[in-house]
Amino acid sequence: xxxxxxxxxxxLGDREAFTTIYQQxxxxxxxxxxxxxxxxALTEDLVHDVFLKIWEVRAQLDIRxxxxxxxxRLARNTALNQLNRLALYDTxxxxxxxxxxxxATDQPLxxxxxxxxxxxxxxxxxxxxxxxxxxxxxxxxxxxxxxxEAAAMMHISRNTFKQHLSLAVKSIRDYLLxxxxxxxxxxxxxxx
Numbered sequence: 469x470x471x472x473x474x475x476x477x478x479x480l481g482d483r484e485a486f487t488t489i490y491q492q493x494x495x496x497x498x499x500x501x502x503x504x505x506x507x508x509a510l511t512e513d514l515v516h517d518v519f520l521k522i523w524e525v526r527a528q529l530d531i532r533x534x535x536x537x538x539x540x541r542l543a544r545n546t547a548l549n550q551l552n553r554l555a556l557y558d559t560x561x562x563x564x565x566x567x568x569x570x571x572a573t574d575q576p577l578x579x580x581x582x583x584x585x586x587x588x589x590x591x592x593x594x595x596x597x598x599x600x601x602x603x604x605x606x607x608x609x610x611x612x613x614x615x616x617e618a619a620a621m622m623h624i625s626r627n628t629f630k631q632h633l634s635l636a637v638k639s640i641r642d643y644l645l646x647x648x649x650x651x652x653x654x655x656x657x658x659x660x
Contacts, residue, residue, distance in 0.1 A: 475535055478526045486526070490519050493536075497543050504547040514550060516627055518543045593643035600624075601636035608633055 469477075469488070477485035497518060502511045521542060522529075529535070594602055600622065607618035608629075619629035 471535060475529060478522075479529060481526065486519075486523060489522070493539055494519075497539065500540060501543055501547050504544070504551065510550070513630075514543070514546055516630075517550075518546050520627060520631070521546070589644060589647060590640070592647070593640040596643060597636055597639055601632050601639065604629055604632035605636040605640065609637075 469485075474485045474489055478489060494515060498511055498515050501514050501518075502508065505511045505514065518539070522539070529538070594605065597605065603622060604618060607613045607621060608615065613621070615626050615629055615633075618633075619626045622629060622632075624632075
């Protein structure tokens with residue numbers, strides 16, 4: 469089956485067409501992304517994210533243009549976005565370490581009142597989540613379970629778990645940004 473026919477089948481939700489495309493492009497996308505990340509585990513996660521995005525937008529793919537170019541551009545953008553998030557995390561972590569190195573009497577990290585306010589706010593954010601997202605967040609971020617453990621406990625695939633967790637974190641972050649103190653949010657996100 470040629471690429472145009474595969475893409476037409478993919479647009480209709482054909483899983484076999486998706487599997488064929490995945491198998492055809494996986495190695496090339498992996499090697500391409502590995503040049504950006506230099507980290508095999510992160511690269512594999514990014515490859516899965518790229519193909520998950522392809523599946524999500526399958527009906528909107530413009531099959532008259534080069535799918536190959538689209539796929540590699542999507543992979544590049546996915547890698548750059550993730551690397552930017554990691555760089556932001558490193559910046560926040562460095563700031564936190566700097567604050568922690570200061571004398572505790574000069575710069576208390578968080579007083580008891582702020583802690584209670586944050587806990588109440590976080591609980592409201594958690595309560596606003598759909599059940600599976602809430603469970604994913606609790607298992608991974610509060611109980612410290614690995615993606616594999618948590619996915620098995622929820623009886624879902626690792627990729628589905630990652631999607632639930634990602635959406636949960638985004639919803640909680642948005643809730644805290646809307647209802648909370650941004651400096652408190654930055655400190656607490658970096659502690660997790």
